[in-house]
Amino acid sequence: MAVWELFFIAVGLSMDAFAVSVCKGLAMKKMCWRNAWLAGIYFGGFQMLMPLMGYFLGTGFQDKITSIDHWIAFILLGAIGANMVKESFSGETEGDCSFDVKTMLLLAVATSIDALAVGVTFAFLKVDIVSAVLLIGATTFVLSAVGVCVGNVFGSRYKAKAELAGGIILIVMGIKILLEHLGIL
Secondary structure (H helix, E strand, C coil), rough: CCCCHHHHHHHHHHHHHHHHHHHHHHCCCCCHHHHHHHHHHHHHHHHHHHHHHHHHHHCCCCHCCCHHHHHHHHHHHHHHHHHHHHCCCCCCCCCCCCCCHHHHHHHHHHHHHHHHHHHHHHHHEEEEEEHHHHHHHHHHHHHHHHCCCHHHHHHHHHHHHHHHHHHHHHHHHHHHHHHHHCCCC
């Protein structure tokens, strides 16, 4: 998988964390750079950990399903992306400005579950997992920290657009993987 493809997957995966970070920034009365860094560390860290876990889970049963791995990648990325697109139209906004450990751990896990499934997909595609998780983590770190700032400055106006863009990116990547395997691309 090319670096640019991994980057687009990283951006797509980080959109949930970005959207939550925007909401966190929106709820803050005054910008706090410490909170922007905390959001980046929590979300970026879990976005690194989850695909790594998924990768090792996927390599455990890879030999049993290599004939359908492209379909699994297509279905997982498509389902994750479709869910993100659906959530972008839900209109929900969060107003919790707490950055305590319990809150941030729960949010970090919730926004990175999809990365676990992507990690399983990486095992089937034989992706260099170290560079992939580093790129995903770094991208999520930056976008989450920026999201807190954006939320504090601009409000919730961009939350839905970020989730929509992330969902579309993941769906397109799933379709691309399927079409490449079928020899169409």
